[in-house]
Amino acid sequence: MPPIREFSEDIALVIGGEAGRGIQTVEQLLTIALKLSGYHIFATKEYMSRIRGGSNSTQIRIASRPVSAGLGRIDLLLPLDQKALERLRPGLRPESVILGDAEVLSGAEDLIHIPFGQLAEQAGERRAANTVAVGVLLGLVGQGLEPLLAALEQQFADLDRSVIDANLKAARSGFEAGRNLVGEGRLALCLQPTAAVANDLFLTGSEAVAYGAIAGGCNFVSSYPMSPATGALLVLARHARECGIVVEQAEDEIAASNMALGAWYAGARALVTTSGGGFDLMTESLSLAGMTETPLVIHLGQRPGPATGLPTRTEQGDLEMALYSGHGEYPRILLAPGSHEQAFALSRQAFDLADRFQVPVIVLTDQYLLDALTNLPALDLEPLPVTGYTIETGADYRRYAIAEDGISPRGIPGRGQGLVCVDSDEHDEDGHISEDLALRIRMVDKRLRKLVAMTEAALPPELDGHPHADTLVVTWGSTCQIVREALRRLHEHDLAMLHFPQIYPLPKQTGDLLARPRHLIVVENNATGQFAGLLQRHTGRRADHRILKYDGLPFTVEELTKTLRGLLDRYRPDPMECCDECD
Amino acid sequence: MNATDYDRPGVDMAWCPGCGNFAILKILKQALAELDIPPQRLVVASGIGQAPKTPHYFQTHLFNGLHGRALPVATGIKAANPELLVIAQGGDGDMYGEGGNHFLHTVRRNPDLTHLVHNNMVYGLTKGQASPTSLPGFVTPLQTEGVFQEPFNPLAAAIALNASFVARTFAGAFEESVAIFKQALTHPGYALVDIFQPCVTFNRVNTFQWFKEHSYFLGDNHNAEDRAQAFQRAIESDPWPLGIFYRNPARADYIGHLAPFDGDRRPLHSRRPNLEALARVLQGKRAL
Numbered sequence: 101m102p103p104i105r106e107f108s109e110d111i112a113l114v115i116g117g118e119a120g121r122g123i124q125t126v127e128q129l130l131t132i133a134l135k136l137s138g139y140h141i142f143a144t145k146e147y148m149s150r151i152r153g154g155s156n157s158t159q160i161r162i163a164s165r166p167v168s169a170g171l172g173r174i175d176l177l178l179p180l181d182q183k184a185l186e187r188l189r190p191g192l193r194p195e196s197v198i199l200g201d202a203e204v205l206s207g208a209e210d211l212i213h214i215p216f217g218q219l220a221e222q223a224g225e226r227r228a229a230n231t232v233a234v235g236v237l238l239g240l241v242g243q244g245l246e247p248l249l250a251a252l253e254q255q256f257a258d259l260d261r262s263v264i265d266a267n268l269k270a271a272r273s274g275f276e277a278g279r280n281l282v283g284e285g286r287l288a289l290c291l292q293p294t295a296a297v298a299n300d301l302f303l304t305g306s307e308a309v310a311y312g313a314i315a316g317g318c319n320f321v322s323s324y325p326m327s328p329a330t331g332a333l334l335v336l337a338r339h340a341r342e343c344g345i346v347v348e349q350a351e352d353e354i355a356a357s358n359m360a361l362g363a364w365y366a367g368a369r370a371l372v373t374t375s376g377g378g379f380d381l382m383t384e385s386l387s388l389a390g391m392t393e394t395p396l397v398i399h400l401g402q403r404p405g406p407a408t409g410l411p412t413r414t415e416q417g418d419l420e421m422a423l424y425s426g427h428g429e430y431p432r433i434l435l436a437p438g439s440h441e442q443a444f445a446l447s448r449q450a451f452d453l454a455d456r457f458q459v460p461v462i463v464l465t466d467q468y469l470l471d472a473l474t475n476l477p478a479l480d481l482e483p484l485p486v487t488g489y490t491i492e493t494g495a496d497y498r499r500y501a502i503a504e505d506g507i508s509p510r511g512i513p514g515r516g517q518g519l520v521c522v523d524s525d526e527h528d529e530d531g532h533i534s535e536d537l538a539l540r541i542r543m544v545d546k547r548l549r550k551l552v553a554m555t556e557a558a559l560p561p562e563l564d565g566h567p568h569a570d571t572l573v574v575t576w577g578s579t580c581q582i583v584r585e586a587l588r589r590l591h592e593h594d595l596a597m598l599h600f601p602q603i604y605p606l607p608k609q610t611g612d613l614l615a616r617p618r619h620l621i622v623v624e625n626n627a628t629g630q631f632a633g634l635l636q637r638h639t640g641r642r643a644d645h646r647i648l649k650y651d652g653l654p655f656t657v658e659e660l661t662k663t664l665r666g667l668l669d670r671y672r673p674d675p676m677e678c679c680d681e682c683d
Numbered sequence: 684m685n686a687t688d689y690d691r692p693g694v695d696m697a698w699c700p701g702c703g704n705f706a707i708l709k710i711l712k713q714a715l716a717e718l719d720i721p722p723q724r725l726v727v728a729s730g731i732g733q734a735p736k737t738p739h740y741f742q743t744h745l746f747n748g749l750h751g752r753a754l755p756v757a758t759g760i761k762a763a764n765p766e767l768l769v770i771a772q773g774g775d776g777d778m779y780g781e782g783g784n785h786f787l788h789t790v791r792r793n794p795d796l797t798h799l800v801h802n803n804m805v806y807g808l809t810k811g812q813a814s815p816t817s818l819p820g821f822v823t824p825l826q827t828e829g830v831f832q833e834p835f836n837p838l839a840a841a842i843a844l845n846a847s848f849v850a851r852t853f854a855g856a857f858e859e860s861v862a863i864f865k866q867a868l869t870h871p872g873y874a875l876v877d878i879f880q881p882c883v884t885f886n887r888v889n890t891f892q893w894f895k896e897h898s899y900f901l902g903d904n905h906n907a908e909d910r911a912q913a914f915q916r917a918i919e920s921d922p923w924p925l926g927i928f929y930r931n932p933a934r935a936d937y938i939g940h941l942a943p944f945d946g947d948r949r950p951l952h953s954r955r956p957n958l959e960a961l962a963r964v965l966q967g968k969r970a971l
């Protein structure tokens with residue numbers, strides 16, 4: 101009798117399989133059933149750029165407490181085919197368990213065999229093997245089967261009743277098999293459900309971005325499909341009728357951003373969602389937004405470049421592109437959410453900031469965050485003031501009236517007696533072409549003056565840990581929660597983190613915050629440390645270490661914990677010196 | 684309204700004396716006046732070139748954007764506020780070259796806007812290079828041995844895409860042009876008006892006289908609802924027919940397909956974020 105294999109509180113389950121062969125259905129059914137059973141979930145995807153074949157995997161973190169970052173380890177591996185087994189096996193530890201059907205997997209002596217195929221056949225539907233697998237996992241966890249049965253009814257609602265019934269039966273027999281594994285003392289998953297979690301929101305990052313946009317008053321989206329930014333577009337399309345959103349699939353990204361500018365000009369709140377290559381095409385219109393002072397919100401879902409790069413992977417390589425692209429000099433705002441809550445909040449805020457300052461606002465996310473699925477108790481739906489940034493024009497209206505703070509009152513055509521003239525050429529206060537060079541200087545100054553108020557309003561960085569900690573780890577965007585968890589694990593009094601939800605313009609206090617720590621570490625999912633460079637240019641403070649990763653995958657909690665541990669050991673003063681100082 | 688109601692007195696115009704753009708501006712003001720369109724209801728989106736400067740020279744809302752990009756801007760404006768009368772205006776390089784892709788897809792989309800293309804068969808603002816509509820043999824400082832490509836035929840392209848309104852006129856034919864502009868401006872859906880326009884400085888071949896001698900208006904026997912006939916006439920050249928080639932009232936209305944305007948044509952600027960709807964959507968994200 102092999103010894104009991106036990107996992108508790110926080111379990112990393114990895115499912116691997118070929119694209120188009122049901123791995124997505126397994127993931128959907130399992131995550132929703134687990135969440136409805138009261139477990140905290142954080143699921144991330146890793147997949148190849150193809151519709152079928154290849155080998156994809158999903159990591160599902162199942163925990164008794166909230167989790168919001170991906171792990172590197174695998175506790176339980178569920179390979180749906182041989183390829184997945186071979187590809188994922190090197191990541192296993194001695195304690196890891198492989199669950200699978202020996203009929204489709206070979207060369208895995210340590211496998212806990214469950215005859216998924218055979219049980220499916222007995223249920224009357226050979227194709228329901230994946231459903232058996234989901235049932236087994238729920239059986240292992242030990243809560244009821246009801247959520248899975250309900251999820252199956254919904255998932256397969258369009259299929260024949262006989263197929264649905266077979267799947268329900270398959271789920272039951274899988275559940276039974278899972279229970280038996282526990283009963284026989286072969287495998288135990290010890291988790292504490294929390295009743296309230298069943299009623300939590302359950303969202304991907306893409307959904308958080310899209311719902312945030314709706315909360316920010318977005319009523320127009322024009323985009324061209326591109327991974328990983330299409331997800332948000334699909335969510336907006338799904339709710340277009342209910343929430344009143346114009347959805348336009350443009351002929352290209354150039355059209356998308358120009359449509360959005362036309363829409364903003366005419367009083368809509370418009371979004372474009374794209375990835376690096378599409379953003380490249382939009383850069384001329386970004387510059388147009390700068391010149392015409394037309395608000396614009398761009399969601400930039402990053403993936404590894406240059407060019408087509410790794411279309412389905414993750415990276416934070418486009419900060420400098422977002423910051424410096426578009427010809428000429430004009431202000432802009434860059435936001436970068438570090439979690440699902442923040443993706444919602446910043447996406448919403450982006451509309452407010454764009455409208456208030458009449459500038460383009462770019463929200464930078466990445467494949468890791470957008471595809472990650474997690475549960476959250478709530479999102480903030482308190483209305484933001486969405487009016488007041490535009491005016492009803494009088495007959496003498498001048499779109500670019502020189503204003504002290506640079507923000508000329510924005511009128512919209514059809515609201516008031518004035519004519520709203522905006523121009524891509526340098527222009528006078530009325531918005532008409534001008535080559536008066538003295539006026540040129542006044543207009544450049546007016547546009548750039550907005551930066552003062554924008555900096556004043558910049559979202560503050562978020563400190564986690566002691567303000568005078570010796571070592572400070574800086575994050576932007578999706579690395580935030582991974583670093584946060586690594587810090588929890590390190591549990592060092594003299595270690596803190598600072599996360600920047602706004603990366604440009606940097607808030608005023610940035611210089612002070614970075615001047616304090618003895619050791620400054622910047623963590624980025626790119627090869628050149630773009631944010632570290634920006635911080636240095638802005639504050640003069642150079643990062644002592646940059647922890648960079650650019651293999652197309654996100655950091656994991658374990659690898660960051662280890663790298664940070666190594667750095668802390670190097671920083672640690674020798675004991676003698678420490679005693680001197682501490683006295 | 685009177686055409687003079689649209690005047691912007693004292694404005695410094697960047698066009699050469701004798702430029703066809705003056706005639707087009709006059710035609711446009713007359714058509715707008717006869718249709719009684721107040722400047723407050725009119726938006727002109729234009730690109731870059733000499734032609735796209737037109738809206739700076741009369742009373743209108745204007746979005747003078749990037750070279751080639753007037754159509755998507757105009758579409759965005761119309762889709763945000765269907766109550767506005769929207770014109771996209773520019774030159775042949777602007778609309779058929781740099782913005783060619785938008786031309787094709789705007790025809791397909793069929794937003795209710797009027798597309799005015801000042802077609803002088805040359806790049807004016809950049810001083811005389813060939814345009815997509817330049818005729819073979821046209822010599823320029825860049826096409827030193829003359830243009831050899833097949834000229835772009837905007838009318839035939841639009842009819843091939845089943846555009847809902849396709850016309851061509853000549854800047855020198857005032858009355859006929861006013862009538863065509865009025866038809867285009869009141870047509871529900873996308874309406875193309877390609878306008879032959881002499882460029883007095885950079886095109887010494889296709890002059891006022893040349894256009895006059897090489898074009899004529901389609902007669903009463905032309906059936907603009909017959910697509911095959913329209914296409915047939917559109918591929919004729921030298922002499923070039925003018926007039927309304929094609930009209931398809933059956934094309935679907937773009938705005939009607941946009942979710943927020945289903946039974947409610949109020950502009951988006953008059954609407955508040957629908958937080959109750961969002962709350963309902965989010966409630967759904969708690970259960971299955």
Ligand SMILES: Cc1ncc(C[n+]2csc(CCOP(=O)(O)OP(=O)(O)O)c2C)c(N)n1
Binds near residue numbers: 773774775777807814
């Ligand atoms: C992206 C971009 N490329 C090139 C230009 C330069 N440019 C300005 S107008 C123009 C063409 C002008 O010709 P046309 O569109 O026929 O208009 P016209 O001046 O003859 O009225 C060009 C190439 C530009 N402004 N932007």
